Amino acid sequence: xxxxxxxxxxxxxxxxxxxxxxxxxxxxxxxxxxxxxxxxxxxxxxxxxxxxxxxxxxxxxxxxxxxxxxxxxxxxxxxxxxxxxxxxxxxxxxxxxxxxxxxxxxxxxxxxxxxxxxxxxxxxxxxxxxxxxxxxxxxxxxxxxxxxxxxxxxxxxxxxxxxxxxxxxxxxxxxxxxxxxxxxxxxxxxxxxxxxxxxxxxxxxxxxxx
Amino acid sequence: xxxxxxxxxxxxxxxxxxxxxxxxxxxxxxxxxxxxxxxxxxxxxxxxxxxxxxxxxxxxxxxxxxxxxxxxxxxxxxxxxxxxxxxxxxxxxxxxxxxxxxxxxxxxxxxxxxxxxxxxxxxxxxxxxxxxxxxxxxxxxxxxxxxxxxxxxxxxxxxxxxxxxxxxxxxxxxxxxxxxxxxxxxxxxxxxxxxxxxxxxxxxxxxxxxxxxxxxxxxxxxxxxxxxxxxxxxxxxxxxxxxxxxxxxxxxxxxxxxxxxxxxxxxxxxxxxxxxxxxxxxxxxxxxxxxxxxxxxxxxxxxxxxxxxxxxxxxxxxxxxxxxxxxxxxxxxxxxxxxxxxxxxxxxxxxxxxxxxxxxxxxxxxxxxxxxxxxxxxxxxxxxxxxxxxxxxxxxxxxxxxxxxxxxxxxxxxxxxxxxxxxxxxxxxxxxxxxxxxxxxxxxxxxxxxxxxxxxxxxxxxxxxxxxxxx
Numbered sequence: 001x002x003x004x005x006x007x008x009x010x011x012x013x014x015x016x017x018x019x020x021x022x023x024x025x026x027x028x029x030x031x032x033x034x035x036x037x038x039x040x041x042x043x044x045x046x047x048x049x050x051x052x053x054x055x056x057x058x059x060x061x062x063x064x065x066x067x068x069x070x071x072x073x074x075x076x077x078x079x080x081x082x083x084x085x086x087x088x089x090x091x092x093x094x095x096x097x098x099x100x101x102x103x104x105x106x107x108x109x110x111x112x113x114x115x116x117x118x119x120x121x122x123x124x125x126x127x128x129x130x131x132x133x134x135x136x137x138x139x140x141x142x143x144x145x146x147x148x149x150x151x152x153x154x155x156x157x158x159x160x161x162x163x164x165x166x167x168x169x170x171x172x173x174x175x176x177x178x179x180x181x182x183x184x185x186x187x188x189x190x191x192x193x194x195x196x197x198x199x200x201x202x203x204x205x206x207x208x209x210x
Numbered sequence: 211x212x213x214x215x216x217x218x219x220x221x222x223x224x225x226x227x228x229x230x231x232x233x234x235x236x237x238x239x240x241x242x243x244x245x246x247x248x249x250x251x252x253x254x255x256x257x258x259x260x261x262x263x264x265x266x267x268x269x270x271x272x273x274x275x276x277x278x279x280x281x282x283x284x285x286x287x288x289x290x291x292x293x294x295x296x297x298x299x300x301x302x303x304x305x306x307x308x309x310x311x312x313x314x315x316x317x318x319x320x321x322x323x324x325x326x327x328x329x330x331x332x333x334x335x336x337x338x339x340x341x342x343x344x345x346x347x348x349x350x351x352x353x354x355x356x357x358x359x360x361x362x363x364x365x366x367x368x369x370x371x372x373x374x375x376x377x378x379x380x381x382x383x384x385x386x387x388x389x390x391x392x393x394x395x396x397x398x399x400x401x402x403x404x405x406x407x408x409x410x411x412x413x414x415x416x417x418x419x420x421x422x423x424x425x426x427x428x429x430x431x432x433x434x435x436x437x438x439x440x441x442x443x444x445x446x447x448x449x450x451x452x453x454x455x456x457x458x459x460x461x462x463x464x465x466x467x468x469x470x471x472x473x474x475x476x477x478x479x480x481x482x483x484x485x486x487x488x489x490x491x492x493x494x495x496x497x498x499x500x501x502x503x504x505x506x507x508x509x510x511x512x513x514x515x516x517x518x519x520x521x522x523x524x525x526x527x528x529x530x531x532x533x534x535x536x537x538x539x540x541x542x543x544x545x546x547x548x549x550x551x552x553x554x555x556x557x558x559x560x561x562x563x564x565x566x567x568x569x570x571x572x573x574x575x576x577x578x579x580x581x582x583x584x585x586x587x588x589x590x591x592x593x594x595x596x597x598x599x600x601x602x603x604x605x606x607x608x609x610x611x612x613x614x615x616x617x618x619x620x621x622x623x624x625x626x627x628x629x630x631x632x633x634x635x636x637x638x639x640x641x642x643x644x645x646x647x648x649x650x651x652x653x654x655x656x657x658x659x660x661x662x663x664x665x666x667x668x669x670x671x672x673x674x675x676x677x678x679x680x681x
Contacts, residue, residue: 064660064679068614084564092615095678096585099614106583112571113579122571129562184659 034160037073040204041189045178046197050074054177054195055151055161059170063091063138065182067164068102070189074160075134076103083133086126088112089119091138120146127153127161134160148175212318212369215356216298216334217346221311223251225290226280228342229451231465236274240267241282250282278454289449293473295441297341300480301334306353306438312360314353314438327367341476350374354387354429354436361385371432378430379405386430392423446541447477450491456532460525463492463536467524468517470538475513484509484546485516489539490524494531502527505577508565509544515566522573590639590647591616591677610635611653613663613678623664623674626657637665653680 035042035049042048050056058067075085085108087094096106112122123137127150135154139146147163154161163176170181170192179192183203191199218224227233236256242248247267259274270277291307298305301324304316317330324330331347338345349367350356355374359366362385368377381404383396401407407415407427416424428434451466467490478485486509492500504523510516562570571580591612611632633652649665654674656662661680666673 062658062660064615064662064681066681068681072614090615092679093618094583095591095612095614095616096583098612099583100585101612102614106585109583110568111581111583112575113581114575118575122575125567125570129564129567131562131564131567185657187659 034074035077036070037077038070044191044200044204046194050160051177051195052160053155053158055147055154055163055175056178056180057147057163057165057169057174057176058180058182059165059167059192060182061167061184063164065184066187066189067182070180070182071134071136071162072099072102072104075109076105078133078160079105079108081133082108084108084110084131085134086110086112086132086136088122088126088135088137089114089139090136116140120150123161123163124149124153127157127159130157130159132157132159134162136162136164138164144173144175151175151177211316211351212321213314213350213353213356214317214331214334215309215312215314215346215348215350215353215360216294216338217309217312217348217357217360218294219344219346220251221290221343222282222287223253224343225286227253229466229469236261236277238270238277238279239282240279280454292441292444293449293477294341294343296443296477296480297337298480299441299443300482301330303440304438305441307441308353308436308438309357312357314356317349331365352429352432352436353438354426355432358385358387358430361387375408375431379403379408383407386426388423388426392419395419443477443481445543446539447474447485447488447543448537448539449473450535450537452535453533456495456534458529458532460527460529463524463533464521466536467520470536471516471520472513474538474540475511475516478511478543478546481543482546483543484511485540485542486544487540487542488520490520491537491539492527492529492533493535493537495534497531500527500530500533504573506569507572508569509546510566510569511546515569519569519573522570590637611680613661613680615679615681617676617678620665620675620677622671623654623662623676629655631655631661651677 033049034052036045058070060067078085080103085104087109088111090111094109094111099106099109112126114122119137119139120142123135123139126132126135137150142150142163142165150161150163153159167181170179174193176193177195179194181190181192182188183190186205188203188205190203193199222239226237226239230237233253234255236253236259238252238256238261239250240247241250249261249263249265249267249270251263252261256277259277261270261273261277267279291313295305295307295313298313298315302315302317302320306314308314317327321327321330324333327349331349334347335345346360346364348356348359348363348365349369350359351368351371351374355368355378358378358381359368362381366377368374383401383403384393386393386404388396396407401410412424425434429436449470451469453466457463470490474485474488485506487503487505490502490504492502494500502520502523504520506519510519568580631653634650635652636648636650638648647667648669649667651663651665652674654662654664662674662676663678663680664674664676667675
């Protein structure tokens with residue numbers, strides 16, 4: 001009896017956290033705990049921002065299609081709050097002045113230089129530790145199981161996780177809570193999947209979320 | 211003043227057993243010349259086989275051929291004694307190695323910090339058990355009385371000078387810590403208990419016995435003070451474990467390694483220090499000693515973490531030749547500053563701090579794998595970047611847009627540009643260090659949707675060179 005009693009969850013809380021979805025409007029009244037910093041994008045996402053403590057996948061044909069502009073406001077907000085941000089195997093060097101112009105506190109930013117399978121290992125360690133505010137990784141190869149591990153690690157450590165992957169992975173299933181595609185021409189952002197609601201049909205044009 | 215005595219009931223044997231992976235195997239300590247080896251001590255498994263202390267080695271082999279033997283080593287005992295003193299130094303500044311197989315420490319001044327005596331005593335016992343030493347702990351107003359009480363039994367305590375004589379009246383003469391000849395002489399005179407000795411006239415005792423008897427009695431009952439030399443912990447930590455067999459894989463070294471790192475942690479806790487850098491030394495028969503350096507970014511003293519970091523460095527090491535002994539030397543020991551944690555931590559389940567995580571990553575991925583990015587006051591993009599701790603005092607950034615991604619070296623642009631968004635911006639710098647750069651930078655929008663930061667320069671050749679991407 002006791003056991004059953006502790007498992008009872010109010011229906012409202014399930015509905016509010018979008019675990020049970022019954023066709024509500026995608027708009028959420030209260031502000032998300034992890035806003036993206038782009039109000040147009042926040043409005044399109046069912047939770048009003050990044051899914052907290054979960055994996056977000058950002059797919060693009062090549063680096064340089066606006067992925068930094070997408071995450072910079074979040075990183076600036078986290079580093080300003082004293083949280084640590086870890087970049088694992090970024091594709092290029094970081095131009096410090098641009099990151100500073102975006103408001104990111106470089107003292108709270110760490111880069112891990114690894115290759116191959118160690119990217120996923122390092123990402124999992126960082127997520128699981130719970131000592132980071134956000135972990136961004138660029139795995140060269142990651143299958144469904146590896147991503148599921150990252151998703152579980154993000155839940156365990158209550159950390160925002162971002163995985164940047166190639167656009168050809170869009171056809172494969174993924175356990176990520178949110179999947180975004182950055183298109184090059186025309187420059188736009190599409191939501192492939194989002195937990196807690198139907199993905200918006202229309203793509204966001206470049207100027208809207210920039 | 212109150213003195214505690216910690217007496218180690220099987221000091222030599224415990225010291226050997228705690229370094230054995232399997233303490234339940236029969237094992238004896240041998241001493242004496244090669245011609246006549248005698249068993250010094252035997253563990254319970256060996257005792258149950260019928261092996262007894264004082265038995266000769268040949269007799270023991272006749273009873274049972276299968277048991278491990280370890281040489282009784284005075285030097286190892288001394289080091290072990292000092293390690294325990296370093297541990298006890300964490301509880302009291304006055305620790306003495308005066309008595310064999312025992313430590314005496316002044317605890318009156320430690321009581322305000324470590325709680326009332328029963329709690330303090332329980333903590334000492336818990337830590338000693340974790341270290342693997344069986345022990346007796348007693349408390350008395352002076353060190354000699356505490357040591358004598360430890361002969362009589364465990365956890366005896368006498369708080370006041372006044373009660374001391376009456377508490378010790380009935381102790382047998384043999385337990386009082388006299389030299390064997392004095393004990394023999396006293397018992398031949400029919401004196402069995404301390405009360406009988408104290409009943410004799412002092413003048414007669416002084417005449418019939420050596421001076422040491424009266425001195426010892428006075429020191430025990432508190433009318434004289436035993437001059438003690440106090441232990442000062444060494445400034446470096448060195449420990450070496452000789453292996454009973456030749457080890458060819460690092461896996462088999464993990465057990466002694468765990469012992470080494472936990473002893474290091476014990477030592478560090480006693481001195482309130484942390485280890486920043488230490489060296490593992492693997493000794494071989496022929497080849498020169500293999501040294502594995504474990505360098506940490508911040509001092510650490512938790513035994514589990516020290517073990518994990520040392521293991522991470524040891525496992526990739528190639529063992530060139532079988533290992534005979536493993537040692538640990540730590541000489542960079544800064545004071546340990548516990549990490550600041552918020553009272554109301556936002557992540558209650560946070561178990562690993564960033565410092566620990568960073569060490570874990572470094573120990574597997576290499577010392578240089580984790581770095582911070584710093585800005586440098588140079589206009590040349592390839593020099594505006596620094597791989598180290600970031601400097602907070604930055605030069606003026608300027609109003610110009612800079613790309614988030616920077617290429618390690620400029621690459622020729624092989625995609626059609628659709629239009630120029632801004633430019634040119636002349637960057638000319640570096641004539642003083644030979645890396646003269648004179649470039650006109652443009653922001654280009656490419657046909658595939660990317661935005662490039664590219665330049666044209668006569669020095670690099672014709673065409674566009676990409677320096678970075680606006681992402």
